[in-house]
Amino acid sequence: MVDDKRKFRNALGHFATGVAVITTRFDEKEPIGITVNSFSSVSLEPPLILWSLDDKSDTLPIFNAVNRFTVNILREGHQGISNRLARQGDHSLEGLPLRAGVNGCPALEDALAHFECDVYARHEAGDHIIILGKVTHFEYSEDGRPLLYHRGGYQGLATGTP
Ligand SMILES: Cc1cc2nc3c(=O)[nH]c(=O)nc-3n(C[C@H](O)[C@H](O)[C@H](O)COP(=O)(O)O)c2cc1C
Numbered sequence: 001m002v003d004d005k006r007k008f009r010n011a012l013g014h015f016a017t018g019v020a021v022i023t024t025r026f027d028e029k030e031p032i033g034i035t036v037n038s039f040s041s042v043s044l045e046p047p048l049i050l051w052s053l054d055d056k057s058d059t060l061p062i063f064n065a066v067n068r069f070t071v072n073i074l075r076e077g078h079q080g081i082s083n084r085l086a087r088q089g090d091h092s093l094e095g096l097p098l099r100a101g102v103n104g105c106p107a108l109e110d111a112l113a114h115f116e117c118d119v120y121a122r123h124e125a126g127d128h129i130i131i132l133g134k135v136t137h138f139e140y141s142e143d144g145r146p147l148l149y150h151r152g153g154y155q156g157l158a159t160g161t162p
Contacts, residue, residue: 016150019082023106024069026062031106032091034059035082037149047135052128058089068103072111074147079154102137113140
């Protein structure tokens with residue numbers, strides 16, 4: 001039985017991931033962004049991705065209300081953006097270089113890749129909700145390296161082959 005949450009989190013942290021910021025805008029309100037590493041590809045046909053959101057997040061009412069969002073894959077050197085958009089109750093994008101995506105959601109100008117999505121489904125899963133997105137538009141950079149996250153810290157991609 002998994003009764004030690006801290007140890008469970010530590011064990012999960014052994015799975016290295018990229019880091020993404022999910023951006024969206026509800027009505028005419030200020031756009032927001034939240035840092036996540038739960039992003040995953042799901043399906044090619046239809047093109048689906050997912051990420052999961054803590055059901056205690058201040059952003060939950062917004063992500064329950066919107067029909068669209070954008071996944072911004074962070075690149076090396078984006079630790080500052082990642083930390084800033086992981087601050088509790090402070091998900092403003094003010095001052096960050098943004099552009100409007102095709103879907104009307106703001107996108108981080110310098111991200112390694114963007115996936116613009118329509119909300120395809122939301123599933124309650126324990127203390128998180130899984131948000132599935134149907135990709136309506138995507139872009140990526142041919143060069144650049146990703147920001148990685150492993151055991152609670154940021155990492156870069158190793159160079160060379162093993
Ligand atoms: C690298 C990293 C990955 C994270 N991944 C997730 C995630 O997948 N889902 C999530 O709900 N929060 C994740 N968080 C936490 C949120 O970014 C944020 O800290 C938290 O939601 C703040 O509380 P609030 O949403 O109530 O403002 C992550 C934080 C960091 C730094």
